[in-house]
Amino acid sequence: xxPITLDPRTKLAMIFGVSFIVMVNAVxxxxxxxxxxxxxxxxxxxxxxxKYAAAxxxxxxYGIALLLxxxxxxxxxxxxxxxxxxGYCGIxxxxxxxxxxxxxxxxxxxxxxxxxxxxxxxxxxxxxVSLAVVMRFFPTLKEEYSAISDAMRxxxxxFGGGKVSKMIEYRMIPLLFSCVSIGEELSAxxxxxxxxxxxxxxSPYELRLKAADWIIFGIFALFVGLFVAxxxxx
Amino acid sequence: xxDNKLKAKDFITVGIFTAIIxxxxxxxxxxxxxxxxxxxxxxxxIPLVGAIPMMLFYTKIEKFGMLTLMSILIAIxxxxxxxxxxxxxxxxxxxxVADLIAKKGGYKSFKSTVISYxxxxxxxxANYFPVIVTAKSYRQSLLDGGYSAEYxxxxxxxxxxxxxxxxxxxxxxxxMIGAFLGKAVVKKHFEKAGIV
Numbered sequence: 001x002x003p004i005t006l007d008p009r010t011k012l013a014m015i016f017g018v019s020f021i022v023m024v025n026a027v028x029x030x031x032x033x034x035x036x037x038x039x040x041x042x043x044x045x046x047x048x049x050x051k052y053a054a055a056x057x058x059x060x061x062y063g064i065a066l067l068l069x070x071x072x073x074x075x076x077x078x079x080x081x082x083x084x085x086x087g088y089c090g091i092x093x094x095x096x097x098x099x100x101x102x103x104x105x106x107x108x109x110x111x112x113x114x115x116x117x118x119x120x121x122x123x124x125x126x127x128x129v130s131l132a133v134v135m136r137f138f139p140t141l142k143e144e145y146s147a148i149s150d151a152m153r154x155x156x157x158x159f160g161g162g163k164v165s166k167m168i169e170y171r172m173i174p175l176l177f178s179c180v181s182i183g184e185e186l187s188a189x190x191x192x193x194x195x196x197x198x199x200x201x202x203s204p205y206e207l208r209l210k211a212a213d214w215i216i217f218g219i220f221a222l223f224v225g226l227f228v229a230x231x232x233x234x
Numbered sequence: 235x236x237d238n239k240l241k242a243k244d245f246i247t248v249g250i251f252t253a254i255i256x257x258x259x260x261x262x263x264x265x266x267x268x269x270x271x272x273x274x275x276x277x278x279x280i281p282l283v284g285a286i287p288m289m290l291f292y293t294k295i296e297k298f299g300m301l302t303l304m305s306i307l308i309a310i311x312x313x314x315x316x317x318x319x320x321x322x323x324x325x326x327x328x329x330x331v332a333d334l335i336a337k338k339g340g341y342k343s344f345k346s347t348v349i350s351y352x353x354x355x356x357x358x359x360a361n362y363f364p365v366i367v368t369a370k371s372y373r374q375s376l377l378d379g380g381y382s383a384e385y386x387x388x389x390x391x392x393x394x395x396x397x398x399x400x401x402x403x404x405x406x407x408x409x410m411i412g413a414f415l416g417k418a419v420v421k422k423h424f425e426k427a428g429i430v
Contacts, residue, residue, distance in 0.1 A: 019314050102314060126245050126303055127310075133249025134256075134307060141257055172286050173423050176254070180290070183250045187243040195242040 004048045008117035010213040011105045014042065017220040018101045021227050022094065034227050036066070039097040041219065042104040049108055058100050065092035106135055116203035129195065133186070144178045145171070240299050248300050251291040252307045258284050259358075274393055277405045281355040285412030288351055289420045295341045298333060301354065305329020308357060321360025328356040348413040355409030359402050362393050 021038055039062060046055040069089045111132050118128035148171060157170065194201065262279050265272050295301065306329070309322040332354035339346025393401070 015314055098314065126240055126248075126299075127306065129242060129245035130249035130252065130303060130307055131310070133246050134253045134311070137250055137253040138257075141253055168283060168286075169419070172283075173419070176287055176290055176424075177427070179250055179254060183246055186250075187246040190242050190246060 004045060004212050006045070006108075006216060007207055007209055007213045008109050008113050009121065009207070010209070010216050011109060012117070013217060013220060015098075015101050015105060017224050018042075019098045020224060022097050030230055031227065034223055034230075035097065038220075038223050039100060041216070042097075042101045045108075046104055051107070054103070054107075058096070058103075061092060062096045062100070065089040065096065069093055106138065109135075110205070111136055112203055113205045113207070115201070116205050116207055119201065119203070120207060129190075140182060141175070141179070144175055144182075148174050148178075240297055240303070244297065244300055245303070247291070247294050248303050248307070251287055252304050252311070254287045255284055255304075256308070256311055258287070273389060274397075274401065276358055276361065277355075277401050278408050280358050281351075281405060281408040281412040282415060283412075284355075285351065285409075285416030286419050287416075288354070289347075289413065289416030290424060292336070292341070292347050292351070293420065293424075295336065297341075298337050301333035301336065301350070302326070302329050305332075305354075305357060312360070320363040321357075324360040324363065325357040328353055344417065347417075348410050351413040351416075352406040352409035355405045355412070356402060358405055359398065362398065362401065 018038055021035060043055050043059050046058075066089075114132055114135065115128060118131075151174075152170060259280055262276055262283065265279075291304075305326050308329075309325040312321065312325070332350040335346050335353060336350040339350075341347075
C-alpha cells in the first residue's frame with residue numbers, strides 16, 4: 001500500500017479537530033460513534049504508513065477501554081478497585097484519541113516540513129521554533145529517561161533507597177544534565193543551518209495541498225459540523 | 235534594543251524546558267488517577283518537583299519574553315492534550331506577570347526569581363478551571379467518561395469555587411518554597427559541575 005502523505009497543515013487541523021471533539025462530552029450513541037470514527041482516521045493513516053504494530057496496539061487498548069466502560073462499569077460502581085479501573089478506562093477513552101493523533105503527527109512529520117508549514121501559516125518564528133523543539137524532544141526525553149533507568153537498575157539503586165525525594169533527585173538530575181547538553185548541540189546545529197538568520201528561510205519541502213489533504217479536511221469538517229449540530233442544535 | 239531580542243538559541247532552550255515541565259506535569263497527572271485528593275495536591279507536587287528544572291531555566295533567562303513564550307507553549311499543549319481553552323488566559327497572564335517580575339530583578343536577583351516562580355506556578359490552577367466554571371456539565375462528562383460517582387463527589391468536595399482561592403495561594407506559597415528547594419538542588423549539582 002502506498003503511504004498517504006499529508007501536509008503538516010492538515011495534520012494540525014486533525015489535532016485541533018480531534019481535541020475539540022474529545023473535549024466535549026459525548027452522551028448519545030451517535031456522538032460516541034462520531035468520536036470512535038474520528039479516532040479511526042489516524043489509525044488508518046498509521047496503517048497506510050506501515051506502522052502496523054502501533055496501530056494494532058492503540059486500537060486494542062482503545063477497544064478494551066471502551067468495552068469495559070460500556071459493558072461492565074457504571075457510575076454506581078464503588079470500591080477502590082473498580083474506581084481505579086474506571087479511572088483508567090475513563091482516561092484512556094477520554095485522551096486516547098488525542099494521544100493517537102498526536103503520536104501519528106509527531107512520528108510522521110519531519111521537522112523541516114513542520115517549519116515550512118509554520119512559515120506558510122505566518123506563525124511567529126519564536127513559537128514555531130520552540131514548538132518544533134518540543135515536538136522533537138518528547139521522544140528524546142523518553143530515550144534518555146530509559147537509559148538512566150537502565151543505568152540505575154544496573155547499579156541497584158532503582159528505588160533510591162525508598163525515599164521519594166531521592167527517587168526524584170536520582171532521575172531528574174541526570175535527565176537535566178543530558179537535556180542541557182542536547183540543547184546546546186541542538187542550537188549549534190540549528191544555527192549552522194541558518195536558523196535565526198535575518199533572511200527568509202527556504203525549504204526543500206514543497207508543500208502543496210493534495211487530494212488526500214482535501215479529503216481529510218472534508219471528513220473532519222463533516223464530523224465536527226455533525227458533532228456540533230447534534231450537540232447544540234437539538 | 236536589538237540585543238534584547240530573542241535568538242534561535244533562546245527559542246530552543248524554551249522548547250526543551252517546556253517539554254520537561256510538561257513531562258513532570260504529565261507524570262503527576264497520572265497519579266491523580268488513584269484518588270481525587272491527589273488531583274487537589276497538584277498544587278503542592280508540581281511546584282516542588284517542577285522547581286528543579288525551572289530554577290535551571292531561570293539561570294538561562296537573560297531577556298524578556300522567554301517566560302511568556304513558555305506560558306504560550308504550555309497553553310497550546312494543554313489545549314492539544316484535551317484540557318480545553320478555559321485555562322489559557324490564566325496560563326498566559328501568569329506567564330507575562332512572572333516575566334515582568336523577573337525582569338524587574340534583572341533576571342539575576344534571587345528574590346525576584348522566587349516571587350516570579352510563585353506567580354508562574356499559578357498556571358497549574360488552570361487545570362482546575364473546567365472543574366469550577368462548568369461544574370455541572372463537567373461532572374456529567376466525567377460520569378459519562380466513566381469515572382465513578384464516588385470519584386466525582388470527592389473531586390468536587392476538594393475543588394470548587396470556594397477552595398480555588400485557597401488552591402491559588404497554595405500554588406504561590408509552594409512555588410516559592412519550591413524555588414528555594416530548586417535553587418539548593420541547582421547549586422548542589424549544577425554549579426559544582428560548572429553547567430550554569
